[in-house]
Structures are given as structure tokens and as C-alpha cells.
Amino acid sequence: MTHAIERKIPAVEADAPRKVALIAHCLLNQNAKVCEGARYRGVVSPVVEALRRRGYLLVQLPCPELAFAGARRWWAVYEQYDTPAYRAHCRRLAQGIAPLIEQYLRRGDEVILIGLDGSPSTGVRFTSSKPDWGGRPNRPDDDWDIVARRGVWIEELEAELKRRGLPPLPATGWALDMGRFDEAGSRRDLEEFLESREVAAGEHGDDSAP
Amino acid sequence: MTCDARGWHAALVPDTLLNPPDRARAALPDVLSILETCGYGVLQLPPTGEHGMLLAVIADQVAEYAHHGYAVVAVGVRGESRGLHWRRLAPLLRHRGVALPPRYLIRPEGDAAAEAERFALFLSGYDLPVEEQRRWRV
Numbered sequence: 202m203t204h205a206i207e208r209k210i211p212a213v214e215a216d217a218p219r220k221v222a223l224i225a226h227c228l229l230n231q232n233a234k235v236c237e238g239a240r241y242r243g244v245v246s247p248v249v250e251a252l253r254r255r256g257y258l259l260v261q262l263p264c265p266e267l268a269f270a271g272a273r274r275w276w277a278v279y280e281q282y283d284t285p286a287y288r289a290h291c292r293r294l295a296q297g298i299a300p301l302i303e304q305y306l307r308r309g310d311e312v313i314l315i316g317l318d319g320s321p322s323t324g325v326r327f328t329s330s331k332p333d334w335g336g337r338p339n340r341p342d343d344d345w346d347i348v349a350r351r352g353v354w355i356e357e358l359e360a361e362l363k364r365r366g367l368p369p370l371p372a373t374g375w376a377l378d379m380g381r382f383d384e385a386g387s388r389r390d391l392e393e394f395l396e397s398r399e400v401a402a403g404e405h406g407d408d409s410a411p
Numbered sequence: 412m413t414c415d416a417r418g419w420h421a422a423l424v425p426d427t428l429l430n431p432p433d434r435a436r437a438a439l440p441d442v443l444s445i446l447e448t449c450g451y452g453v454l455q456l457p458p459t460g461e462h463g464m465l466l467a468v469i470a471d472q473v474a475e476y477a478h479h480g481y482a483v484v485a486v487g488v489r490g491e492s493r494g495l496h497w498r499r500l501a502p503l504l505r506h507r508g509v510a511l512p513p514r515y516l517i518r519p520e521g522d523a524a525a526e527a528e529r530f531a532l533f534l535s536g537y538d539l540p541v542e543e544q545r546r547w548r549v
Contacts, residue, residue, distance in 0.1 A: 229452065229453040229455065230421055230452030230453050230454060231416065231417050231418070231452055232417050232418070232419065232420075232421050232452040232476065232481055233452070233472075234415075234417065236415060237414070237415045238415065239415045239416045239417035240416055241416055242416055242417065242418030242420075242450035242451075242452075243417075243418045243420065243421070243446060243447060243449075243450050243451045243452035243453065244443065244446060244447040244451075244452065244453060246447055249443065249447070253443075258430040259429055259430060259443075259455070260426075260455070261453065261454075261455035263465065263468045263469075263472075264472065267472055267475060268468050268471050268472060268475075271475055271479075272475045272476060272479045272481070273479060293464070294464075294468060296464070297462070297464030297465045297468065298465065301457060301458070301462075301465075
């Protein structure tokens, strides 16, 4: 993928509300993916392109799995990361990034969240599940299930924002970890979500509250 | 999943280069596009201010990459030292046994197109020694 990412240059005043997209770490850095999980060399260009075209600032979230289990970690499902130690790690990361998110929200910026659907950590609409996974990592491809729930990291991030009295963020996921990746379908989903945000912003004037 | 497309290259990038303020845009190359074209992943640094926890996590990630066959560089802006948080980040990296990544400083004055070309050349020309690549990139 070598095409240039189009950059919209919005002419806004310094203190005007901005559009801010919190994005899963690996959408800017595919090196963070688990082995065999990277679909792009570095940047997931369709996501970045769609966001920049609509004038969003990009804010990369930390990757909790890389920091916790390393670059050579095994694949895992939600249940394997649903442990007290991993949740404590995610809470610590959430406490690190939440002040930044709070700043954006308090100044009236529109903040959205783009996660990674199917991911045990960063899933927004879907996560991967298989309660009996464990032990020797010899399961066949596509042996896990996709269930409609947040990943562990997103759960903890949202809980931290709630603790701070902040509103829930409008969110969606790029469906990279759903087993069979459908880029065209993912693009459609993302565009529909972004379109819905523009409609909502139009209905509320410049009010960015979800 | 049967193949993996990762580029094995990542760049530490200040927030001001990913989200440049309006007044600076015309003077700067589009860093994100160039990184994307050259196959680099991005490790975005937080905006200026106190972000000790985030910098520590970023240092952990750079250490993880540096110890497992990834080529990591840092990109800054000449004359603007705060964006890279270098004074904070460098000791965190040393503490983790990581050699400081090579730094490229974007020159905001002058011809942005020529600067983009120089930057792309730097990115394309950087990699780990071949034996280190062979060890990890299988």
C-alpha cells in the first residue's frame, strides 16, 4: 500500500472545538499485532485516510498487549486476558491516557473511539471468545468465536472515563481481528459511523456531546 | 491467518508532526503519509506536558521492539526539542538497555517537497544489520 493519505486542512480558530479520534494502537502500528495478525506494513491507511479526510486529529492509544505480554506473545481470546493482573495493567494505562482525553472533552472537542473488532483487548463491537482455550497453543485456525462485547482494554478504559465523570464516547471498531478480514466491508462500516457522527453533530449544532 | 505483512520498522513521532497546527502545515512534509509509504508503523508521542506514565509505556514498547528485530527511528522537528520528549525518553530507554534510536529532524524552513524526499530517503535507508534481521524476521 503506497498511496498517499489525503490530508484535509481545516481552517479553524485555535480555540474552536476540534474532532479528535482515539484510535487503537495497531491502526497506526501493525508491528504491535500478534504474529500473523498484521495485514498492513505499518499504518492501516484506509482508517487513517477516512479520519483525516474528515478533519480528525489522531490520538493513538497505548497497546496493552504488547506492553504486557511482549512482541512474541501467543494469540489469545478474551477469557485469557480477563485476569486481575491484566485488568490492573489496563487500568494503569487508562489512568495514563485518561487525562489527555479529559482535556479534549472539557474543551468541547468531539471525541470518538476507533477500536479493533475481534480483538480480545481492543474490541468495541465484538471480541474473540473461547472459554476453554489454554495450555499448549495448538488450536486450529478460526477455532474461536466472535461475541458482541468490548475487549478487556476498552472495558477498563471506559470504566476509567466513567470514574472521571466523562460521557461515553461514540465508538466503533475496524474489523481486523474477526477471522476473515473484509477490508471493503470494514471501510463501509467506518464511513457509515463517521457519517452518523456528522449527522449527530449537525443535529446538535457544534455540540460534541454524544 | 497465514501471512503477516508487518514492515518491522517503527518511528517515534511527536504529536505536532501527526497533527500539525494549521500555521505549521504548509512548512512541513506530510510525515504520516511518508511513514506509511515507507512501511513504518507509528509510535505517537503525547503532546508537550507531563506524561510520565505514557512515556514509560512507550519506552517499554521501544525496548520490546529493539530486542526483537525491529528497526526503530525517532523523528523530530529541528529547533523544537519538546515534541520528542527526548530529555525524558532517552534515560527511560537507556534504563531498559536500549541504544537510542537514530533521530531525523525535519527542517521546517525551506522547501517542504525537498525535505519530504530527504526524509523518505532516510527512512528507506535505515534497517538493522542483516544477521539481526535473519534472527527474528522469519
